[in-house]
Amino acid sequence: MNSFGRIFRVSIFxxxxxxxxxxxxxxxxxGVPVDHDDFNHDLKRRRAGQPGTTPRREGDIPIxxxxxxxxxxxxxxxxxxxxxxxxxxEDYASIRNRVRPGHADFTxxxxxxxxxxxxxxxxxxxxxxxxxxxxxxxxxxxxxxVEVRAELIxxxxxTDIEYAVKSAMEVRDxxxxxxxxxxxxxxxxxxxPFFDSVESLIGHIVFxxxxxxxxxxxxxxxxxxxxxxxxxxRILDISGKTETNNAGGINGGITNGNExxxxxxxxxxxxxxxxxxxxxxxxxxxxxxxxGGRHDVCFALRVPVIIEAVTAIxxxxxxxxxxxxxxxxx
Numbered sequence: 122m123n124s125f126g127r128i129f130r131v132s133i134f135x136x137x138x139x140x141x142x143x144x145x146x147x148x149x150x151x152g153v154p155v156d157h158d159d160f161n162h163d164l165k166r167r168r169a170g171q172p173g174t175t176p177r178r179e180g181d182i183p184i185x186x187x188x189x190x191x192x193x194x195x196x197x198x199x200x201x202x203x204x205x206x207x208x209x210x211e212d213y214a215s216i217r218n219r220v221r222p223g224h225a226d227f228t229x230x231x232x233x234x235x236x237x238x239x240x241x242x243x244x245x246x247x248x249x250x251x252x253x254x255x256x257x258x259x260x261x262x263x264x265x266x267v268e269v270r271a272e273l274i275x276x277x278x279x280t281d282i283e284y285a286v287k288s289a290m291e292v293r294d295x296x297x298x299x300x301x302x303x304x305x306x307x308x309x310x311x312x313x314p315f316f317d318s319v320e321s322l323i324g325h326i327v328f329x330x331x332x333x334x335x336x337x338x339x340x341x342x343x344x345x346x347x348x349x350x351x352x353x354x355r356i357l358d359i360s361g362k363t364e365t366n367n368a369g370g371i372n373g374g375i376t377n378g379n380e381x382x383x384x385x386x387x388x389x390x391x392x393x394x395x396x397x398x399x400x401x402x403x404x405x406x407x408x409x410x411x412x413g414g415r416h417d418v419c420f421a422l423r424v425p426v427i428i429e430a431v432t433a434i435x436x437x438x439x440x441x442x443x444x445x446x447x448x449x450x451x
Contacts, residue, residue, distance in 0.1 A: 125325070125326050125329070125434070126148070126434065126435075126437075126438040127438055127442065128148045128438055128441040128442055129146070129147075129148045129149060129260065129263065129434065129437040129438040129441055130146070130147045130148050130438070131144055131145065131146050131147075131252075131253070131256045131434055132144070132145040132147070133249055133252050133253065134252075135203075135205075135244070135248075135249055135252070136238045136240075136243045136244050136246070136248075136249075137205070137238075137240060137242050137243055137244075137246035137248040137249070138205060138238065138240035138243075139205060139238065140204065140205060141202050141203055141204045141205050142202075142203050142205065142248055142249050142251060142252055143184075143200065143201050143202040143203055143252045143255075144200075144201050144252030144253065144255055144256045145198050145199065145200050145201075146188070146198065146199040146200075146201075146256050146259060147198045147199075148438075148441070149188065149194050149196070149199055149259060149263065150194065150196070150263065150441075150446060151193070151194055151195055151196035152193050152194060153193065153194040153259065153262050153263060154192055154193055154262070155185070155189045155192065155193065155194055155199075155259060155262075156192055157182075157183060157185070159258055159262075160183045160254075160255055160258050163254050163257065163258050163426050163429075163430070164181045164183070164251070164254060164255070166423070166425070166426040167181075167250065167251060167254050167423050167426050167427060168181055168423075169417070169423070171422060172283075172286060172287070172290070173286035173287075173289075173290060173417065173418040173419040173422055174417050174418070174419070174420075174422055174423060175416050175417045180204075180206065181203055181251055182203070182204070183201050183202075183203060183255055184201065184202040184203070184204070185199070185200070185201055186200040186201070186202055187199060187200045188200060194259070199259065201252065201255045201256075203251050203252065203255075205248070216410055216412070217239060218401050218402050218403050219399055219400075219401055219402075219408055219410050220399055220400065220402055221391065221392065221397075221399065221410065221412055222391070222397050222398075222399055223388075223391030223392075224242065224245075224391045224392070225242065225245040226239060227402070229243065229245060230402055242331075245331060246331065247330075247331045247332065247417075247420060247423075249331075250330060250331070250427045253330070253427055253430045253431055253434075254426055254427055254430045255430075256430060256434055257426075257427075257429060257430020257431065257432075257433045257434060258430070260430070260433035260434045260436070260437040261429075261430075261433045263433075263437040263440070263441075263446060264433055264436045264437050264440055264446075266306050267304060267305070267306045267307055267308075267436055267440070268304070268305045268306055269302065269303070269304050269429045269432050269433050269436070270302070270303050270305075270429065271300055271301065271302040271303070271425040271426070271428040271429045271432070272300065272301055272425050273298050273299070273300050273421055273422060273424070273425055274298075274299055274300065274301045274384075275298055275299040276296050276297070276298040276299075276419055276421060276422075277289060277296035277297070277298070277389075277419075278296075282298070282419075282422075285419070286418055286419045286422070289389075289418050289419065290418050292395070293393060293394030293395055294389075294393050294394075294395055294418075295389040295390035295391075295392070295393050295416075295417070295418050295419065296389050296390075296418065296419050296421075297332070297334075297386065297387045297388045297389040297390075297419070297421055298386075298387050298419060298421030298422070298424075299384055299385070299386055299387070299421075300384065300385045300387065300421065300424055300425050300428050301382065301383075301384050302382065302383055302384075302385065302425075302428050302429065302432055303380055303381070303382045304370070304380065304381040304382070304432060304436065305380050307370060307376045307378065307379075307380070307381050307436070308376065308378070308440070308443075308445050309360075309361055309375075309376055309377060309378040310375060310376065310443060311375065311376040311436070311439040311440065311443055311445070312371070312374045312375040312376055312439060313374060313375070314373055314374050314375070315374065317374070318371070318373075318374025318375070319371050319374055319375065319376055319381065319435075319439070320338050320371060320374060321374065322435045322438075322439070323336070323383065323431075323432060323435050324336050326431040326432075326434060326435055327385055327428065327431055327432075329431070330424065330427055330428070330431065331420075332387050332388050332390070332391075332420055332421075332424070333385055333386070333387060333388075334386050334387070334388045335385070335386035336383055336384070336385050336386070337383060337384050338368075338369035338371060338381075338382070338383045339366060339367045339368045339369025339370070339371070339382065339383070340352060340367040340368075340369070341369075341383075341384065344367055347367070351367075352367045353367075354366060354367055354368055354379075360378055361377045361378035361379065362378065362379060363377070363379055366379050366380060366382070369381060369382050369383055370382065385424075385428055387420065387421040387424055389419075390416055390417050390418060390419065390420045392412040392416035393412060393416075394411060394412065395411070396409050396410065396411045397409065397410060397411070397412075
């Protein structure tokens with residue numbers, strides 16, 4: 122449901138227009154240095170501000186409620202809270218009963234019988250990903266010297282991201298994008314066959330990010346058009362280094378020592394200014410809506426750091442399970 126991981130375990134909480142959102146991190150090793158300034162860089166990357174992102178600009182100041190004492194993790198669960206201060210709930214009053222196309226409004230209404238907080242998408246909002254980024258900051262410390270880096274490489278089907286976003290803004294529409302994530306310094310042997318394969322675990326947590334609609338590892342779907350002689354990665358030495366990396370650094374669900382890399386597809390933002398047909402859930406009548414409020418034209422602009430965070434969470438859990446944590450932070 123709202124938790125992920127076995128040893129390094131995160132639990133997400135909050136709603137878009139509630140008092141706040143946050144994360145609980147259980148199982149983090151004791152002694153990891155944590156300072157409020159450590160969060161600034163990644164939180165800034167997720168924060169709105171650049172063209173094509175939402176005008177809602179929360180301060181995103183992490184309030185560490187537990188699990189850190191004298192600048193070090195204590196081994197107790199770490200609770201990090203972010204207050205919601207810039208939400209304007211009135212923007213959603215007109216669509217209370219008019220479910221927005223592309224959103225979770227309809228499914229949430231049916232699942233929770235109308236008791237869910239619909240404002241700003243409630244618990245389905247991208248607002249909750251700020252907690253994931255905070256957990257990722259700590260996870261990145263835990264997995265050192267493993268490094269995780271992600272970047273937006275395409276938006277609206279083209280590599281000229283600025284043009285794609287600007288074009289969508291001009292017509293009050295939205296665009297999605299593709300994010301490339303690379304993980305370097307990964308030890309051999311992480312992951313398990315079948316249900317706990319590295320691909321399964323990364324896919325599981327990546328799909329928890331609102332708007333994610335696809336993922337591919339290594340050569341991905343292009344590999345389906347290759348022959349085995351083209352796809353197979355020639356092994357160069359006893360360390361497992363390969364000449365190519367069509368497998369994306371994973372064989373049999375287990376890391377092979379090469380760089381792990383994958384791509385993630387982000388759908389266009391569901392909230393757009395163009396009028397759309399929908400239904401009124403009170404009587405089933407057909408109505409037209411134009412979504413107000415403050416929304417991203419291209420939410421994908423802010424997703425790379427979230428992808429990094431959830432990937433670091435997976436590797437923190439895997440490395441702790443495998444005994445690969447060497448307390449290099451001491």
